[in-house]
Amino acid sequence: MAAGVAAWLPFARAAAIGWMPVANCPMPVAPRDHSKRQDELIILNVSGRRFQTWRTTLDRYPDTLLGSSEKEFFYNEETKEYFFDRDPDAFRSILNFYRTGKLHYPRYECISAYDEELAFFGIIPEIIGDCCYEEYKDRKRENLERLQDDQEENKDMRLPNMNFRETMWRAFENPHTSTMALVFYYVTGFFIAISVITNVVETVPCGATANQKDMPCGERYTVAFFCMDTACVMIFTVEYLMRLFAAPSRYRFMRSVMSIIDVVAILPYYIGLVMTNNEDVSGAFVTLRVFRVFRIFKFSRHSQGLRILGYTLKSCASELGFLLFSLTMAIIIFATVMFYAEKGSSSSKFTSIPASFWYTIVTMTTLGYGDMVPKTIAGKIFGSICSLSGVLVIALPVPVIVSNFSRIYHQNQRADKRRAQKKARLSRIRIAKAGSSNAFLQSKRNGLLNELLELTGTEEDEQKLTKNTSLLESQHHHLLHCLEKTTAHEFVDEQIYEQNCLETALQSYPSRSPSVSSHDGSLGTCCSRRVKRNTPLPNASVPPAHPVPAHQGPLQELSAVHIQCGDPPCHTTSRSNLNLKTDDSSRINCKSGQITTAIISLPTPPALTPDGDGLHGPPQRRPPPPPGHPPAPSIQTTTSSAGTNIVKVSAL
Amino acid sequence: MLYFLGYPQNGHRRGVRARLMRLFPCSTAKKPSASNQNSVEDELELSAVRHRPEGLEQLEAQTRFSRKELQILYRGFKNECPSGVVNEDTFKDIYAQFFPQGDASTYAHFLFNAFDTDHNGSVSFEDFVMGLSILLRGTVQEKLNWAFNLYDINKDGYITKEEMLDIMKAIYDMMGKCTYPVLKEETPRQHVEIFFQKMDKNKDGVVTIDEFIDCCQNDENIMRSMHLFENVI
Numbered sequence: 001m002a003a004g005v006a007a008w009l010p011f012a013r014a015a016a017i018g019w020m021p022v023a024n025c026p027m028p029v030a031p032r033d034h035s036k037r038q039d040e041l042i043i044l045n046v047s048g049r050r051f052q053t054w055r056t057t058l059d060r061y062p063d064t065l066l067g068s069s070e071k072e073f074f075y076n077e078e079t080k081e082y083f084f085d086r087d088p089d090a091f092r093s094i095l096n097f098y099r100t101g102k103l104h105y106p107r108y109e110c111i112s113a114y115d116e117e118l119a120f121f122g123i124i125p126e127i128i129g130d131c132c133y134e135e136y137k138d139r140k141r142e143n144l145e146r147l148q149d150d151q152e153e154n155k156d157m158r159l160p161n162m163n164f165r166e167t168m169w170r171a172f173e174n175p176h177t178s179t180m181a182l183v184f185y186y187v188t189g190f191f192i193a194i195s196v197i198t199n200v201v202e203t204v205p206c207g208a209t210a211n212q213k214d215m216p217c218g219e220r221y222t223v224a225f226f227c228m229d230t231a232c233v234m235i236f237t238v239e240y241l242m243r244l245f246a247a248p249s250r251y252r253f254m255r256s257v258m259s260i261i262d263v264v265a266i267l268p269y270y271i272g273l274v275m276t277n278n279e280d281v282s283g284a285f286v287t288l289r290v291f292r293v294f295r296i297f298k299f300s301r302h303s304q305g306l307r308i309l310g311y312t313l314k315s316c317a318s319e320l321g322f323l324l325f326s327l328t329m330a331i332i333i334f335a336t337v338m339f340y341a342e343k344g345s346s347s348s349k350f351t352s353i354p355a356s357f358w359y360t361i362v363t364m365t366t367l368g369y370g371d372m373v374p375k376t377i378a379g380k381i382f383g384s385i386c387s388l389s390g391v392l393v394i395a396l397p398v399p400v401i402v403s404n405f406s407r408i409y410h411q412n413q414r415a416d417k418r419r420a421q422k423k424a425r426l427s428r429i430r431i432a433k434a435g436s437s438n439a440f441l442q443s444k445r446n447g448l449l450n451e452l453l454e455l456t457g458t459e460e461d462e463q464k465l466t467k468n469t470s471l472l473e474s475q476h477h478h479l480l481h482c483l484e485k486t487t488a489h490e491f492v493d494e495q496i497y498e499q500n501c502l503e504t505a506l507q508s509y510p511s512r513s514p515s516v517s518s519h520d521g522s523l524g525t526c527c528s529r530r531v532k533r534n535t536p537l538p539n540a541s542v543p544p545a546h547p548v549p550a551h552q553g554p555l556q557e558l559s560a561v562h563i564q565c566g567d568p569p570c571h572t573t574s575r576s577n578l579n580l581k582t583d584d585s586s587r588i589n590c591k592s593g594q595i596t597t598a599i600i601s602l603p604t605p606p607a608l609t610p611d612g613d614g615l616h617g618p619p620q621r622r623p624p625p626p627p628g629h630p631p632a633p634s635i636q637t638t639t640s641s642a643g644t645n646i647v648k649v650s651a652l
Numbered sequence: 653m654l655y656f657l658g659y660p661q662n663g664h665r666r667g668v669r670a671r672l673m674r675l676f677p678c679s680t681a682k683k684p685s686a687s688n689q690n691s692v693e694d695e696l697e698l699s700a701v702r703h704r705p706e707g708l709e710q711l712e713a714q715t716r717f718s719r720k721e722l723q724i725l726y727r728g729f730k731n732e733c734p735s736g737v738v739n740e741d742t743f744k745d746i747y748a749q750f751f752p753q754g755d756a757s758t759y760a761h762f763l764f765n766a767f768d769t770d771h772n773g774s775v776s777f778e779d780f781v782m783g784l785s786i787l788l789r790g791t792v793q794e795k796l797n798w799a800f801n802l803y804d805i806n807k808d809g810y811i812t813k814e815e816m817l818d819i820m821k822a823i824y825d826m827m828g829k830c831t832y833p834v835l836k837e838e839t840p841r842q843h844v845e846i847f848f849q850k851m852d853k854n855k856d857g858v859v860t861i862d863e864f865i866d867c868c869q870n871d872e873n874i875m876r877s878m879h880l881f882e883n884v885i
Contacts, residue, residue, distance in 0.1 A: 008732060010725075011780070012750045013881050014787035015763050017795055018802045019823060020877040021868050022847060027877040039724060056724075099731075433752040479750065482880075487824055487843070489831040491753060497830035504834060 009475060016482050023486035031474035043081035044095070049088040050081070057098050062470045064122040066098065090117040097123065105132040111139040126428055137421060168246035185302070188239055192298050195232040198225060199292050233269040236262065236295075258301060265295040327364075330393055334360045334386045341379040348375060359383075364390030441493055443477045703736035705777040714778075715785035722781065729777055737774040740764050754828030762822060766802040792878050796865045810858040816844045 020027070042058065044051040044066075061067040076083045084091070090109060094117065097103040105114065105128050118125055128136050162170070171181035202218030202225055218225050240262045247253035268288040300306040313320070335356035342350040349372040350356050359372040363386050374383040484490050492500075705711065711722055733742060740761065747760040767775050767783045786794050801807070805815045820840040827835065851859045851867045868874045 008728065008746050009750070010788075011784060012747065014784050015747075017787050017878065017881065018763065018766070018799050020880075021796070021799050021803075021864070021874055022820065022823065022843070023873070023877070024843075024846065026873045027880055030880050030883070032883075054727075437753045476750065482877075483751070483823070483826060487827055487831075487839075489824075489827055489833060489835060489839075491827065492830050492832040494830055496832065497834070500832060500834055 009472065009479075013475060013479050016479055019482060019486040023482075023488075025485040025488055027485050028478060028481045030478050031471065044091075045076070045079070045081045045083045046086055046088045046091045047084070049091075051091070051095055053095065053098065059470075059472065060098060060101075061123075062472065066094075066121060068122075070122070086120060087113065087117060090114055094118070094121050094123065097127075102129040103127050103132075104129060105136040107135060111136070111143050115140075126425060133421070133425075134417075137417075165246050166248075168242065169248060172243055172246060184239075188235065189299070189302050191232050191235045192295055192302075194228065195236075195292070195295050198228050198232070199295075229269060232295075233266050236266045236298075240266065258298075261294055261297045261300075264291050265298060268292055327393065330364065330389065331357055331360045334364070334382070334389070337382050338374060338379060338386065341382050342374050342376055345375045345379070350374075350379075360386060363387045364393060366390055437491065438493060439473065440477050440480050441491060443473070444481070444491075703774075703776050705736070711778065711781060715781050716789035717781065717785060725781060725784070726777060729780060737776050738780070739774050743775065751826045751828075753830060754826040756826045758818075758822035758825055762802060762805065762819060765805070766798070788881060792869070792875065793865065795878050796868050797861070800861050800864050810860055811864070812858050813844060813848060816847060816859075817841060820844050820847075 040055050041052050042055050044053070058066045058071075065071055071082055074082045074084055089106075090113065093104050093106055093109075103123065103125075115125065125136065170177055171184065175181045175185035203216045205214040206217040206220045207214070240259070243259070243262075244250060244253060253259055268291050271288055297306075300310060332353075335353050338359060339350050339353045339356045342348045342356075350359065355372075359374075361367075362369050362372075363383065366387065368387075374380050480491065705726070708719060708722060711717075712719055715722070717725070730736065732738075732746065738746075743764045744757045744760040747763065748756045750756070764775065765771075767779050769779055769782070783798075786798050790798070800811070803811045803816060803819050805818060817840060820843050824835060824840050824843075829835070848857075848859065850871075851863055853863050853867070
């Protein structure tokens, strides 16, 4: 329950009087406020700075340090105050959280110190208010990245038990780790450079010899260039194969971008080797040599900047795509216009719209080669509009677009982040809500335990158990309980509800008695209904629980419970006796308006598996036992939809 | 990325016309300032809705709470609603926090109308405390009166079956979906039938205040439950 509205709980409870005339069942007893404390001022001394607040303010959040009894550990008897040896500045925000219900993150505060304070006082950081949450998450992420970077640096330390393969991989990935790796790094870099320069110089005309005209160096010194190329490719191949061998996941390595570049760089050579001087394919072969230029991308292993550039382009791909798209639109529009404008003139170079594309691009980017010019007046007018718009479309927005891109891109990222965070936060809030309803269901089972003990009358156990839940919670649960009584339906959690749905669809109620048949609503008072139903049930259900010796255990334990609680006359395993006993008590309880829930009608053994017992029809469902009650015997509740609205109790 | 192709969402609200207006500088004269004025007035209005309750002595005289209790109540109230009044949405939010599994908004609406005795759309601290005084410290007669007032949605002195059905549906809505046994469509209606069978003595299809109080006073369960919340404050 959101404790921020704890102040309204008295109001909600008072308003519950509106349900009373409508309810058909008696209401449960309200929890008693055992410690009737007046609201008092508490002094919190945090490293010398004294804060004062009402006790009820702190009690709003009972699952934090200050709201629970944990703060008693810090109570100083002499000075009658609670002393915390923590940072008073951070404590201000924490105390404000109790007062206003909103946790703020002060910007001057260091993120890790703040986290520690929150952890100390038992406050989860997810409840930081919307105003400060984004800042908090950003700072936290930066901190995390810093920690990760630190960790990565530490990872470079030599681990003792690495095999040869792992050493090689580490050497390839981080050249600084050993001299061998560094040498390898530089050698490959050198050969990449050599290879690229070779490719370039190959095409330069080397000067005319005596009898031949100017020819490129590649054709003049074929052998030399071929040797150079071979050497480079051999080095690259060896490097690739070594990387492939050392890679921890070969499949993943082969799919990575760098390995594809490697392959593309060396493949043309091999293809060229394989291909003979076949005239037909030599054209294709020439094209393949173009791919040798991709060797320059191998430099990206050597240059961090290149990698970052590649990554940026990749991440900005959508913005660039849009820019291209809008330019394409403008080009098509103007090319069409120019084509139709110049259609009339003779000897016009604007032979088709695609031919006009060239003119439009050259004009819009303000290049203006002049190989195509409009001759008609209309063409000239539109041509000038084209060049003006080109100036607008490209020259002006390019810086604006660049900065807009980065700003909007970051904004989008933040919006997506916020949306993703919001989803996560909403799901956490849902979980917390579910937690509160689960808390109610849980305390219901505990409540049954309470009432069962009350039946057998031990006061101390009851008090011990009621202390475990705070007064606020017990009052809230009592409120929900009253609602259940008003509508004569019970809150259950999701799984049980779905199982019920499944069963109502499937089963055919063979063993149901008419009095319990289809009355899902409440007809008559609860008590009378229970009295009616207790009697047919022993007849209706074949005794699977009874005489099988293995199943006697739980019944005996149930009786053991009674014995322990000092109730001699009813230590019997007979179902009818148990029923009688609870009938009496239930009738008595009706009169005094106390308990109306736990009735032991069919203590079927919990050992029965759901598909084990066909006779009994619907399976037993067992919610997990309530935790934290070691002194008391643990009692489980089983609910069965064998046509009853009764909660059955069987002992473990 | 679709933001690029369209316009940012805020712009959409201002409409095509506003964007065209902005293209022509001469026409920018009146519109924005008018809207500015409106927003300024709205802000003034919001800030003016700040309510200070009557003095402590007066409230002490009018209600059955002691001074200390009124202090505690007001502190809690003011903490949640710094402006001093609760409007219906806040009321619904607050009430919904207590019933996480279901939908408490309809019932909260009826409750709001029951508390808002002067029907001005907001519950001030006086309304709040008067209501609580009846509910927690009133006589059984007063409490039953209050409950009747809650059920009688149109405040005409009669509870009809339709009104009761609305109230019942609102109560069952608060239970939510995951209940045992499974809530059926006709459950509220059946409940209303039971209620009318019990309360409507002369079988004329409506329940008057006298029938209601009479019947409740003869019902032990109801009488007992009226005293249930006496120690709430």
